Amino acid sequence: MNKTADVIIIGGGIVGCAAAYYLAKSGTKNVIVLESTKSIGHGGSCRNGGGVRQSGRDVRELPYAMYGIEHLWPTLSEELGVDVEYTQKGNLRLGKTEAHLKKLQTLADNAKKVGLGVEMVDAKEVQEICPYLSKEIIGASWCPTDGHANPLTTTLGYYKRSLELGVSYYTDAKVASLKKIRGKVRQVILIDGTVFEGEQVILAAGYESRAIARTVGVDLPMTRLIDEMFVTEMQPHMFDIMLGTAAADFYGHQAHHGSFVFGSECGYEEVTDMDDPSKLYTNSMTLSASCRAVMDYVPCLKDAKVVRSWCGWLDNAFDGVPFIGPCLDAEGLIVACGFTGHGFGTAPAVGLMLSQMVHGEKTVVDLSALAPNRFMPNK
Numbered sequence: 001m002n003k004t005a006d007v008i009i010i011g012g013g014i015v016g017c018a019a020a021y022y023l024a025k026s027g028t029k030n031v032i033v034l035e036s037t038k039s040i041g042h043g044g045s046c047r048n049g050g051g052v053r054q055s056g057r058d059v060r061e062l063p064y065a066m067y068g069i070e071h072l073w074p075t076l077s078e079e080l081g082v083d084v085e086y087t088q089k090g091n092l093r094l095g096k097t098e099a100h101l102k103k104l105q106t107l108a109d110n111a112k113k114v115g116l117g118v119e120m121v122d123a124k125e126v127q128e129i130c131p132y133l134s135k136e137i138i139g140a141s142w143c144p145t146d147g148h149a150n151p152l153t154t155t156l157g158y159y160k161r162s163l164e165l166g167v168s169y170y171t172d173a174k175v176a177s178l179k180k181i182r183g184k185v186r187q188v189i190l191i192d193g194t195v196f197e198g199e200q201v202i203l204a205a206g207y208e209s210r211a212i213a214r215t216v217g218v219d220l221p222m223t224r225l226i227d228e229m230f231v232t233e234m235q236p237h238m239f240d241i242m243l244g245t246a247a248a249d250f251y252g253h254q255a256h257h258g259s260f261v262f263g264s265e266c267g268y269e270e271v272t273d274m275d276d277p278s279k280l281y282t283n284s285m286t287l288s289a290s291c292r293a294v295m296d297y298v299p300c301l302k303d304a305k306v307v308r309s310w311c312g313w314l315d316n317a318f319d320g321v322p323f324i325g326p327c328l329d330a331e332g333l334i335v336a337c338g339f340t341g342h343g344f345g346t347a348p349a350v351g352l353m354l355s356q357m358v359h360g361e362k363t364v365v366d367l368s369a370l371a372p373n374r375f376m377p378n379k
């Protein structure tokens with residue numbers, strides 16, 4: 001087993017796999033990815049709703065969300081050699097009350113200031129864009145360049161292509177701690193005591209990144225929250241757009257094979273058993289709440305049968321945007337975590353920029369607002 005590398009990546013989710021791919025593509029010869037579970041993409045990366053959106057984001061995230069949609073997603077299937085099912089047909093974020101519209105208007109106004117093409121549409125325009133929606137919807141924000149993709153094929157596409165380029169993956173490799181050697185983070189130590197050593201370390205282990213970073217004195221303030229998804233039986237083709245709501249009670253789309261894939265915050269997340277991270281299951285209370293939310297906005301799906309449901313953990317950063325960048329207090333360590341439930345759509349851009357950071361290059365967009373040390377007191 002090779003235990004030394006130019007770059008060690010902790011976490012085999014889409015962020016880790018994408019970083020590995022762009023590093024290998026840019027010529028880095030020796031890259032190791034360590035994944036704690038038995039399979040790649042076991043975390044949120046293969047469990048998510050597939051939304052590839054810019055609208056509704058904090059403005060600090062918009063530059064790289066927009067970069068990915070303009071430059072990376074359109075050619076990703078060809079680049080990775082798998083069909084990532086990228087569909088760029090727009091995103092309607094729906095409102096049923098004046099308070100909803102006010103919230104959507106504020107989000108749209110802020111996004112426009114940084115150059116995103118997003119506009120408010122009224123009830124009639126909503127029906128023109130998507131006639132399957134409830135007449136109770138009084139307006140929405142509309143971002144025509146948003147879309148969706150298949151999380152499984154995208155994550156595993158990055159994995160497969162990076163393997164072909166020589167990246168080494170180790171599963172069942174749970175990282176316990178990091179260790180500095182002569183003041184620089186170099187060692188990555190597994191729970192069984194195995195020591196890996198790298199010139200640079202990328203920490204992309206979702207919520208678990210917090211405990212790992214702490215072993216070298218870095219705190220990344222975030223919490224963990226469960227989020228769930230369900231899929232319906234196949235339906236006749238209705239629409240290709242992505243849906244969300246101002247109330248954030250569901251989001252989803254119709255997949256290429258006809259099933260609808262919905263995700264939701266059912267409102268019961270805080271009372272779901274969160275003590276044991278292995279308890280990743282939905283229950284009758286949460287799932288029925290999610291279904292009611294969908295039926296309220298897409299009434300024609302009221303008889304569609306739910307064929308499967310699942311859930312995953314979100315790594316919710318304290319201020320709702322991720323930590324991406326080098327750690328000033330831990331030289332050699334670059335972190336990428338805290339994606340707060342929307343890190344799939346941005347993963348290609350994040351992976352590319354992680355590779356640029358390793359090479360000491362200027363990233364394609366400025367990420368200083370997402371610096372891992374942003375909560376540190378000013379000295």
Ligand SMILES: Cc1cc2nc3c(=O)[nH]c(=O)nc-3n(C[C@H](O)[C@H](O)[C@H](O)COP(=O)(O)OP(=O)(O)OC[C@H]3O[C@@H](n4cnc5c(N)ncnc54)[C@H](O)[C@@H]3O)c2cc1C
Pocket residue numbers: 010011012013014015016034035036037040041042043044045046047048049050051052053173174175176204205206207208209212227228229263311312313314336337339340341342343344345346
């Ligand atoms: C139900 C759900 C729906 C979502 N919907 C969307 C959406 O529509 N659009 C969107 O953009 N985003 C969405 N997200 C968020 C998105 O899935 C994540 O932000 C994204 O997958 C983050 O990727 P990641 O690689 O950072 O994390 P992960 O996929 O969680 O990968 C981290 C990996 O690190 C591994 N790991 C953890 N601890 C250790 C350790 N100690 N040692 C080694 N490895 C470790 C984990 O096993 C995991 O494989 C959703 C998430 C969920 C759960």
